[in-house]
Amino acid sequence: QEQLVESGGGLVKPGGSLRLSCAASGFTLSDFYMNWVRQAPGKGLEWVSYISNGDSNTIYYADSVRGRFTVSRDYAKNSLYLHMSSLRVEDTAVYSCARDWRHLAMDVWGQGTPVTVSS
Amino acid sequence: QSVLTQPPSVSAAPGQKVTISCSGTSSNIGSRYVSWYQQVPGTAPKLLIYEDDKRFSGISDRFSASKSGTSATLDITGLQTGDEADYYCETWDNSLTGVVFGGGTKLSVL
Numbered sequence: 001q002e003q004l005v006e007s008g009g010g011l012v013k014p015g016g017s018l019r020l021s022c023a024a025s026g027f028t029l030s031d032f033y034m035n036w037v038r039q040a041p042g043k044g045l046e047w048v049s050y051i052s053n054g055d056s057n058t059i060y061y062a063d064s065v066r067g068r069f070t071v072s073r074d075y076a077k078n079s080l081y082l083h084m085s086s087l088r089v090e091d092t093a094v095y096s097c098a099r100d101w102r103h104l105a106m107d108v109w110g111q112g113t114p115v116t117v118s119s
Numbered sequence: 120q121s122v123l124t125q126p127p128s129v130s131a132a133p134g135q136k137v138t139i140s141c142s143g144t145s146s147n148i149g150s151r152y153v154s155w156y157q158q159v160p161g162t163a164p165k166l167l168i169y170e171d172d173k174r175f176s177g178i179s180d181r182f183s184a185s186k187s188g189t190s191a192t193l194d195i196t197g198l199q200t201g202d203e204a205d206y207y208c209e210t211w212d213n214s215l216t217g218v219v220f221g222g223g224t225k226l227s228v229l
Contacts, residue, residue: 035218037164044121045156045164045207047218060217096163104211104218105154105169112163 002026002108004097009113016087020113022080022097027108030054030075033100036082038093039112048095049082065091087117122147123208123221130227135198139224141191141208147219149189151211155182158223159204167206168193198228 008020022034036048049071052058059071070083080097094114098106124142131137143149155168166175168184171191184193191208208221 037220044205044223045158045209045220047209047220050218062217063215098164101166101169103152103154103170104209105152105166105175106156106164106209107166107169107175109163109165 002099004099004108004110006095006097006110006113009095009115011116011118012087013119014087014089014117016117017083017085018087018115020082020084020095020115022082022110024078024080024099027099028075029073029078029080034073034080035098035100035104035106036069036071036080036095037098037106037109038091038095038115040090040093043093046093050100051080084115087115089117091115092117121222122212122215122219123210125206125208125221125224127222128225128227130229131198132229133198133200136194136196137198137226139193139195139206139208139226141193141221143189143191143210143219145189146214147189147210147212148186148191150213153184153186153191154209155184155191155193156207156209157202157204158207164207195226200228202226203228 050060068086094112096112099108101107156164158164171186212219
């Protein structure tokens with residue numbers, strides 16, 4: 001069964017850092033483009049980042065996180081990561097990874113890991 | 120303010136049809152494929168439609184979609200109470216160089 005499981009969320013102070021993980025199972029991460037998407041409490045979906053497949057290193061970020069967040073992957077661990085720094089209160093959200101099946105249609109989603117930025 | 124504009128809410132009676140619109144520009148909907156998702160609160164989004172009008176595997180034929188110019192629509196026929204959820208359109212924006220989601224539409228089946 002194809003599955004994504006996120007971890008690493010938690011409570012962090014403004015200006016702090018956190019690393020989220022997304023473990024893939026049932027499929028090979030290197031075969032797919034992957035996305036990070038977040039959802040603030042009571043709000044809609046907001047795209048965060050996109051990373052290409054294979055050995056290509058094409059990466060895009062939303063304006064709201066560019067320069068503060070970094071996406072990476074470890075194919076040996078079949079995992080995707082989101083390194084978040086200089087965190088702001090407005091970064092508070094549930095962060096989910098999602099598989100890009102084709103043309104940015106995201107067919108497999110994790111349940112998400114909550115991140116709370118608060119003093 | 121989302122780049123893609125959706126009505127905040129729509130409602131209809133069981134068995135009826137509802138249409139959810141998604142308005143964009145030539146930089147996004149007008150030149151890229153649109154996907155649609157259903158999200159029941161507290162659960163992960165579910166892919167309904169890809170490449171503008173293709174139903175994803177296992178999706179009921181009560182769900183259909185189309186695109187014309189810079190707007191896309193999702194139609195749901197034979198409404199059921201289980202269809203109550205938030206619906207999102209999504210595509211790529213060439214100007215922003217990133218993925219954009221609509222603000223979401225809450226469907227109520229009265």
